[in-house]
Amino acid sequence: MSKIVSLAEAAALIHDGDHVALGGFAIARNATALVHELVRRRVRGLHISACILGIEADLLVGAGCVESVVYSGGSLDRFGQLGRVNEAVERRSVAIEYMSGLALTFRYMAGALGLPYMPVRSMLDSDLLPPLVAAGIAREERDPFGGGALVLVKALVPDVAVVHAQVADAEGNARVLGPRWDNDEAVAAAKRVIVVADEIVERGEITAMPELTLVPSFRTSALVHLPFAAHPTAVYRRYDYDADHLRLYAEATRSQRTFDEYVERYVRSTDHAAYLAAVGGEAKLAALAADGRLGY
Amino acid sequence: MATRTGAFTTSELMVVAGARELREGELAFVGLGIPQVAAALAQRTHARGLVVLNEIGLADPRPVEFGVGNADPRHWYGASVMGGFVDVMGKLLHRGLVDVGFLGALEVDAYGNANATEVRREDGSIRRFGGGGGANDIASLARSTILIIRHERRKLVEKVAHLTDPGRGVRSVLTDKCVFGVDPSTRRLVVRSVHPGIGRDELRDATGFALDIPERVPTTEAPTAEELRLIREVIDPERLYTKAF
Numbered sequence: 001m002s003k004i005v006s007l008a009e010a011a012a013l014i015h016d017g018d019h020v021a022l023g024g025f026a027i028a029r030n031a032t033a034l035v036h037e038l039v040r041r042r043v044r045g046l047h048i049s050a051c052i053l054g055i056e057a058d059l060l061v062g063a064g065c066v067e068s069v070v071y072s073g074g075s076l077d078r079f080g081q082l083g084r085v086n087e088a089v090e091r092r093s094v095a096i097e098y099m100s101g102l103a104l105t106f107r108y109m110a111g112a113l114g115l116p117y118m119p120v121r122s123m124l125d126s127d128l129l130p131p132l133v134a135a136g137i138a139r140e141e142r143d144p145f146g147g148g149a150l151v152l153v154k155a156l157v158p159d160v161a162v163v164h165a166q167v168a169d170a171e172g173n174a175r176v177l178g179p180r181w182d183n184d185e186a187v188a189a190a191k192r193v194i195v196v197a198d199e200i201v202e203r204g205e206i207t208a209m210p211e212l213t214l215v216p217s218f219r220t221s222a223l224v225h226l227p228f229a230a231h232p233t234a235v236y237r238r239y240d241y242d243a244d245h246l247r248l249y250a251e252a253t254r255s256q257r258t259f260d261e262y263v264e265r266y267v268r269s270t271d272h273a274a275y276l277a278a279v280g281g282e283a284k285l286a287a288l289a290a291d292g293r294l295g296y
Numbered sequence: 297m298a299t300r301t302g303a304f305t306t307s308e309l310m311v312v313a314g315a316r317e318l319r320e321g322e323l324a325f326v327g328l329g330i331p332q333v334a335a336a337l338a339q340r341t342h343a344r345g346l347v348v349l350n351e352i353g354l355a356d357p358r359p360v361e362f363g364v365g366n367a368d369p370r371h372w373y374g375a376s377v378m379g380g381f382v383d384v385m386g387k388l389l390h391r392g393l394v395d396v397g398f399l400g401a402l403e404v405d406a407y408g409n410a411n412a413t414e415v416r417r418e419d420g421s422i423r424r425f426g427g428g429g430g431a432n433d434i435a436s437l438a439r440s441t442i443l444i445i446r447h448e449r450r451k452l453v454e455k456v457a458h459l460t461d462p463g464r465g466v467r468s469v470l471t472d473k474c475v476f477g478v479d480p481s482t483r484r485l486v487v488r489s490v491h492p493g494i495g496r497d498e499l500r501d502a503t504g505f506a507l508d509i510p511e512r513v514p515t516t517e518a519p520t521a522e523e524l525r526l527i528r529e530v531i532d533p534e535r536l537y538t539k540a541f
Contacts, residue, residue: 026367052429073429077365086424101430102385122433127459179353180380236369296369
């Protein structure tokens with residue numbers, strides 16, 4: 001059965017107040033087009049999480065869609081900071097659960113395994129731990145088998161995980177190439193999974209190398225087929241990040257006024273096709289195409 | 297700050313000092329910039345078996361050009377294995393197999409505790425940065441850490457504004473003025489070597505915590521001609537990280 005839906009139909013599966021695990025890592029494999037659609041739909045009150053936040057999170061926070069952020073870090077790498085996320089944290093206009101990357105991954109893993117919590121040896125004797133203990137999502141305990149101090153981190157079960165994949169078949173078997181950071185655990189923990197894929201292939205291509213499948217069809221709620229849906233971030237073996245656009249975005253996100261102008265021009269007044277045209281069209285996209293040997 | 301002390305820049309000196317902190321056969325996380333150049337130099341000199349890990353989920357890359365961060369596929373090229381966070385940060389780091397993490401920081405205190413989260417502006421408000429990511433995991437779980445930071449009063453502080461990465465396993469702290477080791481009895485940072493041309497007063501003035509400078513302290517060993525050739529011609533020919541700081 002085909003899981004393919006339009007971008008708007010996929011975005012409609014994300015409701016006000018949902019917890020959404022975002023699949024990007026800094027400037028790699030962000031589900032940007034889907035996030036644009038959420039901004040256009042003026043979704044509100046989202047709780048978002050990812051080990052390393054990227055432009056996905058910054059767009060959602062800057063556009064006022066977010067109530068809380070669960071994360072360990074985030075940036076546009078050397079292009080700059082996530083200006084909207086950092087300012088919202090400074091001004092406490094979003095709540096945060098800030099923890100080590102492994103602690104957050106283990107929270108997803110506990111969710112993925114149906115366990116209530118997971119022990120981890122990070123964060124002891126640091127300023128990360130007390131706020132998490134106060135919020136009731138971490139506890140410091142002794143190893144019951146005599147092995148010393150442990151931190152128990154509470155399972156995280158997102159309502160939705162959003163992930164960008166290089167390819168998928170129409171049934172929703174999604175293949176991700178390259179490193180997968182926290183994607184395996186976040187996807188497995190989530191109640192619903194939305195996949196955005198650059199290319200749709202025959203099932204036979206997936207089953208020829210099933211070990212590369214990140215999301216099996218029976219865990220995929222909806223699949224969107226949209227080339228360059230991760231622009232301006234990099235998709236390994238398909239296209240490079242767009243340094244020009246990331247520079248432009250990094251500058252825009254330094255203030256709410258310039259961010260709002262950016263969103264008006266590149267998000268609210270466009271659809272995905274118009275966005276790609278606005279960022280440089282065919283010539284730009286051709287220049288971003290990955291070299292088969294290098295992968296970027 | 298492209299200071300040339302003799303025939304090399306301060307950042308070249310830091311690369312070489314950093315490389316010498318890395319040992320043959322180690323499993324290492326190395327941050328962007330000078331740590332990465334240092335690891336590449338170590339791999340071409342005394343530590344051919346040094347294996348670099350990237351928290352994004354890969355090991356032993358052999359990049360042919362520098363990128364903009366961990367998420368840049370330029371830093372993934374040539375990796376022998378790709379997986380997820382759990383494969384690297386879990387099954388290697390949490391498992392206790394990682395020897396060293398070479399990390400940057402916003403602030404470091406006299407005990408090597410590092411801040412990777414936020415600093416206080418002069419008006420008292422908080423300036424938030426990108427966050428530590430896996431840095432706390434590395435500081436908590438690797439056998440040792442090497443920290444790198446610009447040597448300024450506001451960065452080498454008595455108390456960090458946010459203790460993100462505990463200094464439990466600090467091997468050394470590398471700055472643009474000196475190399476710190478750790479006094480085994482007090483656990484405080486102690487100057488191990490001073491970079492050429494840096495005086496004791498300058499060092500003390502640029503440090504925000506009470507500084508312990510031994511009576512006789514060696515000068516940081518200068519790069520060899522071969523090390524400079526490797527940095528300039530092989531590792532960083534574009535001079536992205538070794539022109540200045």
